[in-house]
Each structure stands twice: as structure tokens, then as C-alpha cells.
Amino acid sequence: MTPSPLPRFDALVVGGSYAGLSAALQLARARRQVLVVDAGLRRNRFAATSHGFLGQDGRPPGAIADEARAQLLAYPNVAWRDATATQAEAEGGAGFALSLDDGTRVAGRRLLLALGVHDSLPPVPGLAERWGRSVFHCPYCHGYELERGRIGVLAGSPAAALHQALMLPDWGTVTLFTGEAFVPDAEQRAALAARGVSVETAPVVRLHDRATVELGDGRRLPLDGLFVAPRTRPSTPLAAQLGCVHEDGPLGPFVRTDARKQTSVPGVFACGDAARLAGNVALAVGDGAMAGAAAHQSLSVPLPQADARAGG
Ligand code: FAD
Ligand code: MG
Numbered sequence: 503m504t505p506s507p508l509p510r511f512d513a514l515v516v517g518g519s520y521a522g523l524s525a526a527l528q529l530a531r532a533r534r535q536v537l538v539v540d541a542g543l544r545r546n547r548f549a550a551t552s553h554g555f556l557g558q559d560g561r562p563p564g565a566i567a568d569e570a571r572a573q574l575l576a577y578p579n580v581a582w583r584d585a586t587a588t589q590a591e592a593e594g595g596a597g598f599a600l601s602l603d604d605g606t607r608v609a610g611r612r613l614l615l616a617l618g619v620h621d622s623l624p625p626v627p628g629l630a631e632r633w634g635r636s637v638f639h640c641p642y643c644h645g646y647e648l649e650r651g652r653i654g655v656l657a658g659s660p661a662a663a664l665h666q667a668l669m670l671p672d673w674g675t676v677t678l679f680t681g682e683a684f685v686p687d688a689e690q691r692a693a694l695a696a697r698g699v700s701v702e703t704a705p706v707v708r709l710h711d712r713a714t715v716e717l718g719d720g721r722r723l724p725l726d727g728l729f730v731a732p733r734t735r736p737s738t739p740l741a742a743q744l745g746c747v748h749e750d751g752p753l754g755p756f757v758r759t760d761a762r763k764q765t766s767v768p769g770v771f772a773c774g775d776a777a778r779l780a781g782n783v784a785l786a787v788g789d790g791a792m793a794g795a796a797a798h799q800s801l802s803v804p805l806p807q808a809d810a811r812a813g814g
Contacts, residue, residue: 511537513797514600514610516587516740519544520783521774522616523570524790525797530577532798537608538574539600541586543737545618545775546783548634553643555783566783583608590740595805597769598744611805612769612797615741615757616790617776621732624658628709629730636713637728641666643782644727645673651726653677654715656706657684661752662731664690670729671697677723679715681705736776744770751779763793768806771797 513529515522518540529536544567546552552563574580589601590613597611621639623630629637638644645653653674657663660683667678677700680686686694686701694701704717713725734754741757742748747766748755756779757772759765765772773789775781781789 508599508607508609509537510597511535511581511608511610512801513537513612513614514539514598514608515614515616516540516590516600516738517616517618517774517776518542518571518582519567519616519618519774519786520570521618521776521786521790521793522614523567523574524787525614525616525771525773525794526580526790527570527574528791528794529798530574530580533579534798534801535579535581537581537583537610539583539585539587539602539608541738542584543618545621545737546634549644550635552783553646555787558783563783586738587740590743592744592767592769595807597805600740611801612771613744614793614797615736615746615765615770615772615776616774616786616793617740617772618737619734619754619756619775619781620737621734623732624656624730626656626706626709629656629728632709632713632728636726637709637730639729639731640782641670641673641729645670648674648727650674652724654679654713654723654725654728656728656730657681658731658733659752660684660686664694666729666731667694667699668697671699674726676700677702677725679704679706734775741765741770741772741776746770746772749779753780759793761792762796763789764796764800769800 512534515526515538518538546563585602587600598613599609655667655678657680670676708716713728715723747758757777771793773793774786
């Protein structure tokens with residue numbers, strides 16, 4: 503018995519947030535048949551407002567995505583599935599197939615991964631509940647609203663802690679909580695002092711109120727905001743399943759792409775946070791536009807066979 507053919511699209515886009523929507527829009531406007539599969543777990547869903555994206559500054563992150571999605575879905579050649587893609591497979595020169603968590607499978611000639619990243623937060627009690635509200639990772643996104651107030655940096659990796667602590671005095675009065683994670687050397691201490699950063703070595707054991715830090719010795723230091731540098735990884739492992747080469751960034755692994763956002767596997771493109779060192783909405787939208795156009799242009803030539811994996 504031959505299996506019935508899978509629904510086949512020109513392009514499958516996994517991830518229907520900023521990067522995926524932007525990629526799909528280019529393909530939609532090229533009159534290609536596009537399917538977007540989205541699990542609906544945008545990285546910034548914890549924040550009430552999004553900042554720094556031109557023309558949308560201060561809007562709720564969901565409102566920006568909803569408006570973009572409505573504009574995309576006005577194109578009759580775009581389909582949408584609220585689902586999680588659990589498995590991606592190459593089908594030789596024909597393209598790629600996805601298994602979805604609703605039990606169905608779909609196929610496409612090109613695959614675009616706009617997966618976003620998962621943030622691994624430090625396991626300090628009270629921290630996760632405040633993520634995106636008074637605990638942040640990106641000063642450009644949320645620093646301005648702290649009104650030059652009291653800012654903490656909770657050290658994880660030494661490099662990230664130093665980077666954040668030296669930058670954040672432009673947004674307020676900074677205390678660096680090193681705990682045992684980071685022991686600054688003399689040169690680093692001098693650099694921190696030159697920027698007016700206080701260093702606190704007692705461990706942070708809990709957060710209270712807005713962002714009041716409780717230390718191991720019982721002291722409580724009220725803050726307006728606390729910055730951390732979570733480890734990140736692509737939020738689902740589809741690129742790894744396909745054998746796409748990843749790079750080791752300072753914050754975690756991300757999918758390697760060329761300047762046109764193609765991964766090491768021909769026909770697979772990746773864009774947004776999952777395919778860069780660090781990201782934001784504007785960069786995700788820009789990368790998505792590039793990936794969408796590049797994937798579209800690749801449709802007019804045959805897919806090279808998979809052993810042509812570059813860089814692997
Ligand atoms: P995401 O927006 O994370 O979207 C990825 C999408 O893919 C999700 O919907 C997810 O469910 C889906 N997905 C993943 N795997 C699968 C799968 N296997 N099947 C189906 N769907 C899948 N940036 C700013 O510019 N300004 C801000 O103010 C700002 N604030 C932030 C606040 C917080 C707390 C955080 C954590 C981040 C913030 N950012 C901000 C960063 C911003 O959220 C990201 O840069 C942006 O969301 C990246 O877009 P993306 O499309 O790459 O990924
Ligand atoms: Mg996306």
C-alpha cells in the first residue's frame with residue numbers, strides 16, 4: 503500500500519513569531535505556497551511592552567505579532583497551523599518533511615527555522631516570576647524604563663557579568679552581585695570602579711517585592727531592576743535533527759548560517775534568535791526578510807544533495 507501523499511508546500515516555516523512571520527511574508531508576496539507552524543511561545547511573552555523596534559516602540563509584544571500575523575494571513579497562499587513540529591527530516595532532493603504534535607505530517611521544498619531560543623534562568627527563588635517584569639537580560643529593551651534607578655547585575659558567566667556591569671551605569675546606579683560565579687581580577691575591579699559599579703560578594707538567595715535582593719547574610723537591598731544573562735539554546739532541536747552545524751556563542755549554541763541565512767544543510771534556512779549570537783525583534787525581522795527572500799530565490803534551482811553540507 504502506498505502512503506497517501508503529504509500536503510506539500512513550497513516552504514515550511516517553523517516558528518510564527520517575528521522572524522518566521524517576516525520570512526513568510528516575503529514568500530507570500532512571491533506567490534509561493536507557504537505553511538507556518540507555530541507553537542505560540544514567543545520569547546518575550548513575559549514582558550508587558552516591547553521596546554526598540556522602529557515604529558512599534560512601547561507596544562505589547564503580542565500586539566505587534568498579532569498585527570503582523572493578520573497581515574500575513576490576508577494572503578490566500580499562506581496556511582497556518584497552531585502546532586509544534588516535533589521531527590524534521592530531509593527527503594533527498596524533494597525537500598523536507600515535518601511531523602507535528604497533532605499527529606499529522608507536512609512537506610515542503612524548503613524549510614525555514616525561526617525557532618527562537620529557550621532561556622535557562624538562574625535558579626534563584628523568586629527570579630523566574632519576575633522575568634520580563636523586573637528581571638531582564640537586555641538593557642536596550644528595558645533599561646530606559648528604570649528611570650536611572652537602582653540596578654543589580656547577577657553574575658553567571660564572568661564575561662557576561664562584566665559586560666553587563668560595565669554597560670549598565672548608563673541606565674542607573676549599578677551593583678554587581680558576584681557570588682562565587684565571578685571573582686574579578688585587579689584590572690576588572692579597576693574598570694568596574696571607574697564606571698562607579700559597587701561589587702557585592704555575598705550570594706543572592708532570594709528576590710522579594712519588585713526586585714529586592716536578599717543576600718546570604720540576611721541583608722536586603724531594594725532594586726528597581728535586576729539583570730541576568732541566561733544561557734540560551736534553540737527552543738526546539740529541529741536544526742540539530744537535520745544535522746545543521748551550530749556555533750558556540752558566549753550565551754549558548756545557535757544555528758550557523760551564511761549571509762543569506764542558509765544553514766549548513768542546503769534548503770534549510772534559519773533566522774531570528776535561534777540563528778544569531780544575541781537577538782532582538784528588529785534583528786529577527788531583518789533576518790527573517792533575508793531568509794524568506796533567499797529561500798524563495800533558491801526555489802528556482804534544484805536543491806543540492808545533502809552531502810554538500812558546508813562547514814560540517
Ligand atoms: P520568538 O519570538 O521566540 O518566536 C519563536 C517562535 O517559534 C515561538 O512562537 C515558538 O513557540 C515557535 N517554535 C519554536 N519551535 C517550534 C516548533 N518546533 N514547532 C512550532 N513552533 C515552534 N526584543 C526587543 O526587540 N525588544 C524588547 O523589548 C524585548 N524584550 C524582551 C523581554 C524578554 C523578557 C525577553 C526574554 C526577550 C525580549 N526581547 C526583546 C527579545 C525578543 O523576544 C526576541 O529577540 C524575539 O522574540 C526573537 O524573535 P524570533 O522570531 O526569533 O523568536
Ligand atoms: Mg519566528
